[in-house]
Amino acid sequence: MTTTGDKAAKAAARKARAGENGVDTVPPLAKLFPLGLQHVLALYAGAVAVPLIVGGALGYSAQDLAFLISADLFIAGIATIVQSVGFWRFGVRLPLMQGVTFAAVGPMIAIGTQHGIQTIFGSVIACGLFMILVAPFFAQLLRFFPPIVTGTVILIIGLSLMRVAAGWITTGSTADEPGAPPLNVAFAFGTLLVIVLIERFAPAAIARVSVLLGLVIGTIAALFVPGMVDWSNVGEAGWFAVVTPFHFGLPVFEFASILSMVIVGIVIMTETTGDMVAVGEIVEKPVNRRQLADGLRADGLGTVLGGIFNTFPYTAFAQNVGLVSLTGVRSRYVATMAGAILVILGVVPKVSAIVEGVPRAVLGGAGIALFGMVAASGIRTLAKVKFNNKNVLIVALSVGVALLPTVSPTIYDRFPTWFQLIFDSGISAGAIVAILLNLLLNSSDMRAQAATEPALGAYDAVRGPAAAALVHPEAEGTGLIPTAALDDPDGKKSAPSA
Numbered sequence: 001m002t003t004t005g006d007k008a009a010k011a012a013a014r015k016a017r018a019g020e021n022g023v024d025t026v027p028p029l030a031k032l033f034p035l036g037l038q039h040v041l042a043l044y045a046g047a048v049a050v051p052l053i054v055g056g057a058l059g060y061s062a063q064d065l066a067f068l069i070s071a072d073l074f075i076a077g078i079a080t081i082v083q084s085v086g087f088w089r090f091g092v093r094l095p096l097m098q099g100v101t102f103a104a105v106g107p108m109i110a111i112g113t114q115h116g117i118q119t120i121f122g123s124v125i126a127c128g129l130f131m132i133l134v135a136p137f138f139a140q141l142l143r144f145f146p147p148i149v150t151g152t153v154i155l156i157i158g159l160s161l162m163r164v165a166a167g168w169i170t171t172g173s174t175a176d177e178p179g180a181p182p183l184n185v186a187f188a189f190g191t192l193l194v195i196v197l198i199e200r201f202a203p204a205a206i207a208r209v210s211v212l213l214g215l216v217i218g219t220i221a222a223l224f225v226p227g228m229v230d231w232s233n234v235g236e237a238g239w240f241a242v243v244t245p246f247h248f249g250l251p252v253f254e255f256a257s258i259l260s261m262v263i264v265g266i267v268i269m270t271e272t273t274g275d276m277v278a279v280g281e282i283v284e285k286p287v288n289r290r291q292l293a294d295g296l297r298a299d300g301l302g303t304v305l306g307g308i309f310n311t312f313p314y315t316a317f318a319q320n321v322g323l324v325s326l327t328g329v330r331s332r333y334v335a336t337m338a339g340a341i342l343v344i345l346g347v348v349p350k351v352s353a354i355v356e357g358v359p360r361a362v363l364g365g366a367g368i369a370l371f372g373m374v375a376a377s378g379i380r381t382l383a384k385v386k387f388n389n390k391n392v393l394i395v396a397l398s399v400g401v402a403l404l405p406t407v408s409p410t411i412y413d414r415f416p417t418w419f420q421l422i423f424d425s426g427i428s429a430g431a432i433v434a435i436l437l438n439l440l441l442n443s444s445d446m447r448a449q450a451a452t453e454p455a456l457g458a459y460d461a462v463r464g465p466a467a468a469a470l471v472h473p474e475a476e477g478t479g480l481i482p483t484a485a486l487d488d489p490d491g492k493k494s495a496p497s498a
Contacts, residue, residue, distance in 0.1 A: 022330040023094065023283050035329055036337030038205070040345075043097050043317050043338075045212040046370060047076055048355050050100040050312055052363065053164050057109045058117060062233045066352040067247060071311040072100055074243045074346025079302030079314045080339030083295065084332040092287065092295030094279050095335040097320035098302055100312045102157050102374055103267045105164070106425030107260045108312060114417055115254055122251035123261035125307030131265050131300030135293045138269055145270045148442070149434045151381030152395050153267055156402040156430040158375025163406050165367030171360040183225070184361035191218035191365030211366050218362035228359045237353035243346060247310045256418035260428045261313070265303070267431060268315040272299050275316035282321070283330040390441040394434060402430030 027035065051068035060068070079098035086093040104124075112120050169188045170180040180188075195214035199207050206213070222228035276295045280287035287295070295316075302314035324330065345351050385391055404411055405426050412420050423429040 023285050023332055025331050026333045027329070027331055032334060032337050035331075035334045036341055038208075039097055039320050039335060039338035040341050041209045041212055042320055043076075043099050045209075045215060045366060046102075046317065047072060047099040047342075049363075049367065049370060050102065050105060052356070053105055053161075054108050054112065054120075054312070057164075058112045062230075062353075062356055066233065066237065066349060066356045068310065069352035069355055070241070070346050070349055071243050071247070071309050072346075073342050073352070075302065075306050075309050075311050076100065076314065077339040077342030077344075077346060078305060079298065080342065081336055082301060083298045083316070084335040084339065086294065086298070089294050089297055090301055091298045092276050092291050093332055094276065094283065094285065094287070094291075094295075095320075095324050095330065095332045096275065096279055096295070097317045097335055097338060098299070098314045099317045100306070101264070101268050101271070101315040102161060102371075103153070103271070103315075103427060104261065104264045104313045105157075106160050106427040107264055107421070110421050110424040111254075111257045111260065114421060115252065115257060118249045119252040119254050119257050120312075121246075121248070121307045121310065122253040123257040123307075124311075124313055125251055125304055126253060126258040127261040127265040127313055128300045128303030128305075128307060130262050131269060131303060132297050133300075135269075135296035135300060138273070138293070138296055144435055144439070145266070146438065146442075147381050147384045148391050148394055149431075149438050150267075150270050150274075151378045151383075151385065152398045152434045153378070153427070153431045154271075154381060155375050155378030155395075156399055157427055158371050158373070158378060159399070159403060160406055160426045161371035161374065162368070165364045165371055168360040168364030168367055171364075183228075184364070187218060187222060187228070187359060187361040188365035188368070190221065191215070191362050192368060194218065195366070195369050211369055214369070215358060215362060215366050218365060219358050222359045222362060228361075229357060231354065231357040234350055234353045234357065237349040239350060240347055241349045243309055245308045245310070251307060256421045260422050260425065263422075263428050263431050264313060265300075268299060268303075268313055269296050272296060272316045275321050279321045279324055282324050394437045394441060397437060398430045398434040401433045402426040405429075 026032070048069050051072045052065060055065040055068045076097075076099050080096070083091050083096050083098055084093065085091060108120050108124075111123060169184050171184065191214045194217050195210045198210040198213055202210070219229060272295060273292060276287050276292060280291075299315060303312075306312050306314055320335075382395065387395075403426060405424050409424075412423055415423075422432070
């Protein structure tokens with residue numbers, strides 16, 4: 001049996017290891033502040049995009065958009081502090097940053113369009129409570145979210161959000177003059193060019209904030225074009241304001257909306273699990289089941305607070321995990337400092353008013369990069385998958401169903417409201433299809449059978465140069481296929497066909 005002395009010895013050993021890997025070390029303030037600010041800059045562009053997207057889609061005024069941004073930053077800071085410092089059974093106690101998830105954008109716009117923003121906040125609160133309740137059992141639910149499902153869902157999120165970027169670029173178009181104004185397109189692609197150049201020529205630490213710098217440089221350039229930048233509300237905005245709960249009214253709880261958001265909550269928990277495991281490996285402090293549950297509870301708490309304080313669901317931000325790896329700074333108190341900076345930014349309305357005034361064309365250019373990165377993250381996850389016939393079908397049908405409302409927004413207009421709430425967002429629909437198809441086509445028996453199948457499906461005809469390489473004897477060196485595949489069993493090259 002384990003004695004009290006053994007438990008104390010193990011606890012002391014864990015504390016010693018924590019001290020060695022630097023996770024629990026508090027850097028001097030002179031280093032702590034700039035390191036925390038670096039994390040804020042890496043997160044900022046993604047963090048403020050969601051309130052701009054949702055508030056803009058619901059037609060809110062500049063003042064309301066600025067308030068949504070302030071609330072977002074304020075709760076992001078609190079959620080980050082809870083996750084990094086921890087209390088009782090909340091918080092993974094690792095250097096993780098929290099921000100509003102893109103996974104909820106489509107469902108929230110669908111809910112807000114049908115029932116108003118109070119129903120969004122009600123479903124967010126219910127989603128957060130669900131996450132807190134299932135956190136201890138989520139390890140058992142992870143089997144429903146293998147890479148084929150999570151990668152597909154993340155890919156769908158990125159692809160679905162491209163419509164938002166296009167909408168920002170076409171701001172200013174009219175029924176008489178449809179399409180994007182050429183000046184908007186120029187600023188959008190100019191912003192993209194700046195982002196690419198920063199990624200190509202800037203040091204790694206600066207390249208981490210390439211999207212944010214693209215927004216800043218694009219906005220500065222737009223200042224020289226009359227009417228492009230509207231900062232008329234900055235002067236009216238105060239230097240300090242408390243973020244008040246239920247600013248837009250008491251939350252409304254509606255079943256279909258809650259169901260749609262619970263699906264998002266499961267996706268959030270899956271993403272956060274991957275981020276916690278990754279950062280645990282980076283700082284050499286592996287995450288155990290209890291820590292995993294504590295971190296997921298913190299996600300749920302942040303989401304509940306988001307619904308109360310007029311903002312949205314929260315998750316760990318993957319780009320900040322990469323920043324921990326890049327800088328080599330493992331202290332969780334760096335994330336705590338970043339959280340404190342976010343809280344301060346959240347109670348300074350002038351900052352939010354400045355962000356709200358960024359030209360929509362510049363946002364559109366940055367959005368192409370930002371949402372494209374989300375889609376690329378999904379593709380990277382799917383790279384772990386063996387693409388046999390069944391897995392190809394899972395991805396194909398999930399993406400196809402998800403994009404139907406994107407390419408034809410009125411496709412479900414004749415269906416009941418509850419159906420529209422789930423399927424109009426695309427993200428919820430794609431997630432449901434991916435989960436169900438994976439359960440149907442990837443049962444244990446199916447997986448055993450698929451293990452003997454080739455990675456390329458029989459019906460997936462290879463086209464273009466790759467198809468030629470399969471039959472052309474002079475394909476050696478193209479890198480398209482192993483050249484041994486062109487040899488006969490004796491190792492001799494096949495002769496050209498007559």
